[in-house]
Amino acid sequence: MNVPFLIAKRYFFSRKKRNIINIISNIAMIGVAVGAAALIIVLSVFNGLEDLIRKVYSSFDPDLRVTAVEGKSFETDTEFMNRIRRTPGVAVVSEVIEDNALLRYNDRQMVVKLKGVSENFFEQNEIDSAVVEGHSELVRNNAHYALVGRGVQYQLSIRPTNPFVPLQFLYPRNVKFNPLNPEASFNSLTIAPGGAFAIERQYDDAYVFVPLNFAEELLEYGRRRTALEIKVADGARVAQVKRALQQQLGAGFKVQDSDEQHTSLLRAVKVEKLFVFVTFAFILFIASLNIFFSLSMLVIDKKKDIAILASMGATATTIRNVFLMEGALVALIGAAYGLTLGMLLCNLQQTFGLVSMGMATSVVEAYPVKMQVEDFVLTGLAIILITLLVSVRPARKAAALSIRDNL
DSSP: OOHHHHHHHHHHTOOSOOOHHHHHHHHHHHHHHHHHHHHHHHHHHHHHHHHHHHHHHHTTSOSEEEEESSSSOEEOOHHHHHHHHTSTTEEEEEEEEEEEEEEEETTEEEEEEEEEEOGGGGGSOOGGGGEEEEOOOSEETTEEEEEEEHHHHHHHTOOTTOTTSOEEEEEEOSSOOOTTSGGGGEEEEEEEEEEEEOSOHHHHTTEEEEEHHHHHHHHTOTTEESEEEEEEOTTOOHHHHHHHHHHHHOTTEEEEETTGGGHHHHHHHHHHHHHHHHHHHHHHHHHHHHHHHHHHHHHHHTHHHHHHHHHTTOOHHHHHHHHHHHHHHHHHHHHHHHHHHHHHHHHHHHHHOOSBOOOTTOSSSBOOOOOOHHHHHHHHHHHHHHHHHHHHHHHHHHHTOOHHHHO
């Protein structure tokens, strides 16, 4: 029989007339419940945003991306490409040339990210499904076409349905600049606009896709490539294929999975989540101070009971545990209500989208949420730790009461 727990439960669930101690205990319990629910909801929103980032970029990013450690490009040849294609788990290897270039259309111009891709590029991503105007084909009937981002289209007023006004790309040549004839210092090629895509603003406002050989000629890259984008075969593990490619390519190349291609963005979300957890844990601590006050007042109110227990042979440890249990009951019941409320609200948000993002350009209408078991575990551990911190002093004070002075 756990005597401290039975006495603590008796104090907590007493049916006597409510007094100030009961009121403070209930306030403490409500504070813990609200804090726990808020913490679960906010952490779930950050989890949802992290998943949303992965979902948005999955239509653009490959499973694995190979780039050079030094410099922005590297040499390739048939043997090099065959070695990569023969790597177990590799399904598709797309060659990429990406660089900044000046784009002109009618009397407007802007600097864009020109991305030349091989013919199999659309076999490993969903950009063709994001086309909002025109078509996604970069080569059709032996003619070259460009696929522009929605933001680029709006900026330059590009009309993909107008075949008579081409896009003109300019890229600086590797020659000494001639101020008397500045155009001789630039390569210039034209291509017809084939379509426009809309994925995410970061890409829509900057990227233009063109055939690989068009980029080779404009940028004078020859067999150099800025990246190789790889689709992993169905059933193969991305991490395993990544290790195999890294071992084969050596230290001069880096192989990145989809998360590593956006390390800074995902790290920022995780750091913000950590700071939010610390902030709300501090708010929980402030709310739990009511437990400290209620226990302190309970010790004063129950001096005679404590003296009787001690005279009956209860040890100082037993008396201390009574008040630790009392604090734990207040905190854990509040936490149970809070975690349940947080789970319920997150489920309602997932099902009905109660809270909108409030942005017309957002890729989702409502705030995304995703509950994770570790968030519930961490919240529970934080509440346990905070409860111990605020309950120890009143419990020690109760255990140190004198029998003679209180009987």
